[in-house]
Amino acid sequence: MDSSTLDYYSANANDVAQRYEAAQSSLGGRFATAFAPGGRVLDIGCGSGRDLAELGRQGFQPFGLDGTPEFVQLAQEFHPELKGRVIQGLLPDFPVPFGGEFDGVLCCAVLMHIDSTELFNAALSIKRCLKVNGRLLISVPTQRSDTGGGERDANGRLFKTYPPGYLRLIFERLGFSLIDQWGNSDAMNRQGIEWVSLLFQLKSGANTRPIDQIEGVLNHDKKSATYKFALFRALAEIATQSPNSVTWLADGQVGLPVRYVAEKWLQYYWPLVESRTFIPQLNGERPDADKPIKFRKHLHALVQRYAKAGGYSGFRIERNKGLLSPDTQKLLRALMADIEDAIVKGPVVFAGGALITGRVFGYDAKTRQILIPNDLWIELSHLGYWVSQAVILQWAEKTTKLGEGIDVATVVNLLLEKEDERSTVEARKLFSGLDRLECVWTGSTLRENFDVDHVIPFDLWHNNDVWNLLPASKTANSKKSNKLPSTEILRSRKDCIVGYWELLRGKNSQRFDTEAETLLVLPTDNWQNALYGQMCNAIEVTALQRGVGRWPKEN
Numbered sequence: 001m002d003s004s005t006l007d008y009y010s011a012n013a014n015d016v017a018q019r020y021e022a023a024q025s026s027l028g029g030r031f032a033t034a035f036a037p038g039g040r041v042l043d044i045g046c047g048s049g050r051d052l053a054e055l056g057r058q059g060f061q062p063f064g065l066d067g068t069p070e071f072v073q074l075a076q077e078f079h080p081e082l083k084g085r086v087i088q089g090l091l092p093d094f095p096v097p098f099g100g101e102f103d104g105v106l107c108c109a110v111l112m113h114i115d116s117t118e119l120f121n122a123a124l125s126i127k128r129c130l131k132v133n134g135r136l137l138i139s140v141p142t143q144r145s146d147t148g149g150g151e152r153d154a155n156g157r158l159f160k161t162y163p164p165g166y167l168r169l170i171f172e173r174l175g176f177s178l179i180d181q182w183g184n185s186d187a188m189n190r191q192g193i194e195w196v197s198l199l200f201q202l203k204s205g206a207n208t209r210p211i212d213q214i215e216g217v218l219n220h221d222k223k224s225a226t227y228k229f230a231l232f233r234a235l236a237e238i239a240t241q242s243p244n245s246v247t248w249l250a251d252g253q254v255g256l257p258v259r260y261v262a263e264k265w266l267q268y269y270w271p272l273v274e275s276r277t278f279i280p281q282l283n284g285e286r287p288d289a290d291k292p293i294k295f296r297k298h299l300h301a302l303v304q305r306y307a308k309a310g311g312y313s314g315f316r317i318e319r320n321k322g323l324l325s326p327d328t329q330k331l332l333r334a335l336m337a338d339i340e341d342a343i344v345k346g347p348v349v350f351a352g353g354a355l356i357t358g359r360v361f362g363y364d365a366k367t368r369q370i371l372i373p374n375d376l377w378i379e380l381s382h383l384g385y386w387v388s389q390a391v392i393l394q395w396a397e398k399t400t401k402l403g404e405g406i407d408v409a410t411v412v413n414l415l416l417e418k419e420d421e422r423s424t425v426e427a428r429k430l431f432s433g434l435d436r437l438e439c440v441w442t443g444s445t446l447r448e449n450f451d452v453d454h455v456i457p458f459d460l461w462h463n464n465d466v467w468n469l470l471p472a473s474k475t476a477n478s479k480k481s482n483k484l485p486s487t488e489i490l491r492s493r494k495d496c497i498v499g500y501w502e503l504l505r506g507k508n509s510q511r512f513d514t515e516a517e518t519l520l521v522l523p524t525d526n527w528q529n530a531l532y533g534q535m536c537n538a539i540e541v542t543a544l545q546r547g548v549g550r551w552p553k554e555n
Contacts, residue, residue, distance in 0.1 A: 001067050001090045001091055001092070001113055001114060001118075002113050002114070002115060002157075002158040004152075004156040004157065004158065005113045005156070005157045005158050006067055006068060006090075007156075008155050008156060008157050009067075009068045009070070009071065010068050010069070010070055013068060013070030013071055013074060014070070014074065016047070016048075017047065017048035017071065017074045017075075017078070018048075020047050020048040020050050021048050021050055021078060023050075025050060025051050025054055025108075026139070026184045026195070026197075027051065027106070027108055027137065027139060027184070027197065028051065028054045028058075030137070030197070030199075031054065031055060031058050031060065032058060034104065034135055034137045034199055035055075035060060035103060035104035035135050035137075036103045036104070036135070037059060037060075038059055038060065038061065039060055039061065039102075039103030039104055040060075040061045040063065040098075040101070040102045040103050040104070041055050041060045041061065041062055041063070041102060041103065041104040041105070041106060042063045042064070042065060042097065042098070042102045042104070042105050042106070042129055043055070043062065043063070043064045043065065043105075043106040043107075043108075044065050044089075044091065044105060044106070044107045044110060044126065044129075045065070045066055045067070045091070045107060045108065045109065045110035045113075046064030046065060046066050046071070046075060046086060047066060047071050047075070048071065048074055048075055048078055049064060049071075049074070049075030049076070049078055049079045049082050049086060050078075051106060051108060052064045052075065052079065052082055052085070052086070053078075053079040053081070053082065055106070056079075056081060056082070060104075062082065062085060063085050063086070063097065063098045063102070064082065064085060064086035064087070065086070065087060065088070065089040065094065065097055066086065066088065066089070067088065067089065067090040067091070068088075069088050072086050072087060072088050085098075091110065091111075091114055091118070091122040091125060091126075092114065092118040092119075092120075092121035092122035092124075092125055093121060093125060093219075094125060096128050096129055097129075100128065100129055101131050102129050102130055102131065102134060103130075103131060103134050103135070104130075104134060104135045104136070104137070105126055105129055105130055105134070105135070105136045105137070106137050107126065107136065107137070107138045107139075108137075108138070108139040109139060109140070109141075109195075110138075111138060111140050111160070111162060111167070112140050112141055112158070112159050112160050112161070112162070113157070113158050113159070113160075114160065115158065115160070116160065116162075116389065117389045117390070117392065117393045117412075118390075118393060119162070119170065119386070119389075120170065120383075120386035120387065120389060120390040121390050121393075121394075123170050123171055123174055124174065124211075124215050127174050127175070127176075127202065130202045131202070132202055132203070133201060133202060133203070134201070134202050135179075135199065135200065135201055135202075136171070136176065136199070136200040136201075136202065137197065137198075137199050137200075138167070138197065138198050138200075139184060139195055139196070139197040139198075140161070140162055140164075140167065140195065140196060140198075141159065141161055141193060141194065141195055141196075142161060142163075142164070142183075142194050142195065142196050143161065143193065143194040144159050144161065144193050146159075146193070163547060164181060164196050164198060165547060166547050167198060168181075168198065169545070169547070170386060171198075171200050172200075173211070173379075173382050173383050173386075174211055175202055175203055175211075176200040176201065176202055176203065177200060177201050177203050178198060178199070178200055179199045179200060179201055180198075180199040181196065181197065181198050181199070182196070182197055183195065183196055183197075184196065184197055210373070210375045210376040210378070210379035210380075211379050211383065213352065213360055213376060214232060214376070214379070214380075214387060216352070217232070217351050217352055217360060218232065218390070218391065218394055219394075221350070221351060221352065222350075223398060224282065224283045225281055225282040225283070225293060225346070226281045226282075226395055226398055226399060226402075227342060227343070227346040227347045228346075228347040228350075228351055229391050229392075229394060229395035229398065230264075230265050230268055230269070230347075230395070231261065231343065231346075231347040231348070231351065232387060232391050233264070233268065233387075233388050233391045233392065233395070234260075234261045234264035234265065234268075235256070235261070235372070235380055235384075236380050236383075236384035236385070236387040236388040236391065237264060237384060237388055238256065238260055238261070238264065239377060239380035239381040239384045240380075240381060240384030240385060240541070240542075240545070241384075241461060241463075241518060241538065242260070242517070242518055242519065243381060244519065244520045244521075244534065245257070245260050245517075246372070246377065247369065248374070249371070252373065252374050253362070253371045253372060253373055253374060254371075254372050254374060254377045255364060255367060255369030255370070255371055255372075256369055256370045256372060257367075257368060257369055257370075258340050258343055258344060258348075258363075258368050258369065258370055259336070259340065259368070261343055261370065262336050262339040262340045262343060265295075265339050265342075265343065266299070266335070266336070266339060267312065268415065269281070269293075269295070269299060270299065270303060270311075270312045271312070271414045271415070271417040272411075272414055272415075273296060273299050273300050273303050274303045274307075274311065274312075275414060277406070277410075278403070279399060279403065279406065279411065279414065280399070280402040280403040281293045281296075281399065281402065282402070283402060285402065285403075293342070294338050294339075294341065294342040295335055295338035295339045295342055298331060298334050298335035298338055299335055301331055301335075302315070302328070302331055302332065302335055305328060305331075313464075317426075317511075319332070319514075320510065320511040320514045320515055321508055321510060321511045322510045322511075340368075343370075344363050344370075347361075348361045348362075348363050348370055349361075349363075360372075360373070360376070382545070384545075385545060385546060392412060392415050392416065393408075393412065395411070395415060396408045396409075396411035396412045396415060399411045418462040424452040424464065424469050426466075427452050427466055427469040427504070428452050428471075430503065430504065430507055431450070431452070431471045431500075432448070434503070437450065437471055438471075438496065439471065439472050439473040439476050440453065440470040440471055440472050440493060440496050440497060440500065441453075441472055441473075441476045441480065441485070441489060441493060442472075442473060442476050443493075443496065444473055444476075446471055446472075446473060449474065450471050450472065450473060450474065451471070451472050451473070451474050451477040452469050452470070452471060452472075453469070453470055453471070453472035453476075453477045453480065454468055454469065455467075455468050455469075455470060455485060455497075455535070455539075456468055456484065456535075456538065456539060456542065457481075457482040457483070457484070457548075459482050460482070460484075460542060460546060460548065461542070463518065465515035465516070465518055466504045466508075466511060466512055466515055467501060467504070467512065467515060467516050467518075467519075467531065467535070470497065470500050471500070479551060479552075480551040481551075482548075483548065483549045483550055483551035484539050484542060484543050484548050484549070484550055484551070485539065485550070485551060486550040486551060486552055486553070487536075487540070487550075488552075489551075489552060490536055490539070494532060497532065498528045498532060501528065501531065502528070516531055519531060519534040519535060519538060520534045
């Protein structure tokens with residue numbers, strides 16, 4: 001829950017509560033059809049207790065939870081019948097209250113105060129409160145005129161406007177089914193504010209669902225280091241961006257080469273080691289400690305070599321082009337061996353130790369593959385983006401407990417540190433040297449003043465691989481912006497896309513092939529169609545899972 005928002009409600013609790021009480025609930029008329037008669041209903045973010053009292057009047061067993069202690073007290077003062085039925089608790093993480101097993105959960109005007117990095121964990125916490133077949137009724141704003149086009153009002157309160165489809169995807173991936181959806185007027189008759197309500201039913205509540213395994217490891221497993229966070233973040237990103245990196249095995253598992261995870265760890269831990277402030281990643285780890293994380297020594301040495309040579313981006317480009325010196329290659333081999341050893345002997349072995357189902361992963365030393373249950377891999381493929389966002393926040397929170405004086409925001413920024421979006425110099429040089437250059441999207445002739453467009457927008461994938469960098473007119477690039485290319489334009493411009501790929505690969509095949517592994521290992525024959533097909537698949541899945549618009553707009 002956003003801290004500035006909580007501070008406002010604490011400071012103005014009585015005034016806000018009085019306004020809530022004076023307004024008629026826009027959802028009260030829906031309670032009878034939303035929840036089972038006489039059922040136990042938990043109101044998360046119950047505020048003044050207005051809706052809780054209405055639930056009681058309609059014959060339900062009402063229980064309330066609110067993050068503001070002043071609201072907890074006022075709800076019981078305004079409605080004495082709620083005494084002992086309202087306690088303090090905060091999304092995204094709170095212990096299941098009042099014994100759990102609720103027939104219904106009401107969450108009205110609450111998710112708008114949850115940052116996107118915490119939304120996935122909030123949804124999991126809500127799910128834990130419900131019985132199988134229990135109902136969830138949520139209400140969120142779809143439009144606000146009091147935030148000035150941003151996400152905060154004049155009082156500093158956070159107001160996220162999550163699209164209904166976005167929320168539906170999150171909750172349906174967690175085992176909910178959407179029953180109904182409708183628009184609401186504003187209960188306080190404020191201009192420029194519109195609401196939407198969604199009614200879900202929990203269809204799957206078994207604790208052995210893959211998403212529950214993930215949640216169990218992240219929230220309940222013992223963690224002396226940050227390795228488990230790094231493992232799940234890597235798996236989530238690989239599952240969504242590089243689905244062809246696994247081998248589907250006959251025993252109901254997939255095999256993922258451990259080197260792919262090690263590459264992700266190199267990227268994640270680089271900025272943490274590079275930081276001028278020592279960022280511990282292990283209990284008791286200090287600059288002078290005898291037992292640092294297993295790969296810190298070699299990673300620090302590599303970071304130092306590139307301190308004035310472009311950092312991680314500079315290293316990655318040199319490596320992909322085959323330009324590393326013999327000494328650097330030797331150092332890199334030692335580093336990657338250390339990282340792989342830490343992965344295999346750490347989280348791969350111990351993840352799931354706190355779960356009834358036991359260990360989550362296996363390892364095949366012969367093929368050097370991490371063995372992952374099929375259903376877990378499929379779940380990560382669907383939910384990877386939200387899992388990675390939730391993991392980053394938990395990783396940062398764990399880090400602040402490992403070292404004094406380190407705040408969550410600092411660690412989050414380091415974990416989200418990405419390659420320079422403008423690292424497109426070499427692609428631009430190659431395109432500039434062509435006798436005739438055309439816009440990849442429109443076919444118009446390009447002069448010297450052109451843009452290098454990220455086919456899959458940088459904000460979505462943070463990807464500067466050369467296959468993802470193609471020349472475009474400034475007008476087309478501006479119109480496309482952070483949208484994904486439409487299916488129609490991808491089909492009509494296939495020959496141009498492939499033609500540019502052939503030029504890029506001809507210039508430096510090692511770099512092109514290495515970076516194309518994000519999508520697939522290029523086959524010897526007809527690699528163009530194989531890569532084009534995988535790129536189109538990646539675009540369609542990203543559009544579906546992230547709710548991203550297409551350009552030009554599809555009919």
